[in-house]
Amino acid sequence: MNLKQKAAEKAVEAIQDGMKVGLGTGSTAYWAIQKIGERVAQGLHIQAVATSQASEDLARELGIPIIPFDQIGRLDVTIDGADEVNEQLVLVKGGGGALLREKIVESNSDRLIIIVDESKDVKVLGTFPLPVEVVPFASEWTLEALRQTGCQAEWRIQDGERYLTDNGNYIADCRYGTIENPQELEIRLNQIPGVVENGLFINMADQVIIARANGQIDIRNK
Numbered sequence: 001m002n003l004k005q006k007a008a009e010k011a012v013e014a015i016q017d018g019m020k021v022g023l024g025t026g027s028t029a030y031w032a033i034q035k036i037g038e039r040v041a042q043g044l045h046i047q048a049v050a051t052s053q054a055s056e057d058l059a060r061e062l063g064i065p066i067i068p069f070d071q072i073g074r075l076d077v078t079i080d081g082a083d084e085v086n087e088q089l090v091l092v093k094g095g096g097g098a099l100l101r102e103k104i105v106e107s108n109s110d111r112l113i114i115i116v117d118e119s120k121d122v123k124v125l126g127t128f129p130l131p132v133e134v135v136p137f138a139s140e141w142t143l144e145a146l147r148q149t150g151c152q153a154e155w156r157i158q159d160g161e162r163y164l165t166d167n168g169n170y171i172a173d174c175r176y177g178t179i180e181n182p183q184e185l186e187i188r189l190n191q192i193p194g195v196v197e198n199g200l201f202i203n204m205a206d207q208v209i210i211a212r213a214n215g216q217i218d219i220r221n222k
């Protein structure tokens with residue numbers, strides 16, 4: 001079993017019958033959705049929403065009941081991956097472009113469990129370029145404003161085209177090198193008109209599950 005799968009399966013133990021569950025996005029969340037699908041096939045009853053079209057499609061294939069967002073109410077738990085986590089449980093997310101939906105879903109969840117392999121566990125955030133979702137209107141001005149916050153910002157490109165999120169927006173990947181003060185940076189980013197959301201998740205994770213190559217699983221609680 002790979003490390004992502006190990007962390008994912010540990011997290012899925014928290015899901016109980018009757019829960020309302022948020023499904024994350026990415027290659028680690030994939031394993032959580034697989035395991036949830038397995039448990040649903042064995043008789044677990046849950047209701048779910050997904051943080052991306054890809055995760056929703058996967059969940060439906062596995063027979064996980066997907067409920068419209070405006071009908072499900074507050075979620076009990078969401079399980080999702082991250083691109084970086086630090087000791088204070090601050091996260092960088094959005095490597096898969098799903099940060100906006102993730103932030104909305106996870107803000108409406110009583111509990112957020114983050115699953116990572118040990119490569120994502122960092123002392124200082126910022127090696128992974130911070131994803132920022134930007135509206136297409138006048139986007140070059142927004143990109144320039146992002147650069148003024150002290151990063152090298154580039155549009156994310158996929159198959160030769162500018163990457164489009166599930167919401168029809170662009171992603172600027174912002175290389176800071178190190179993010180010493182995520183709280184302050186988040187405020188600055190949110191003040192830029194044209195920025196829809198940024199990939200810093202502060203005070204959101206309740207638990208981080210880190211699977212290590214030596215076989216250990218570390219659990220970091222809020």
Ligand SMILES: O=C[C@H](O)[C@H](O)[C@H](O)COP(=O)(O)O
Pocket residue numbers: 024025026027028029080081082083092093094095096097098099102
């Ligand atoms: O937009 C994507 C999400 O924030 C992912 O959870 C994050 O990028 C981690 O993805 P992965 O598990 O594939 O490394």
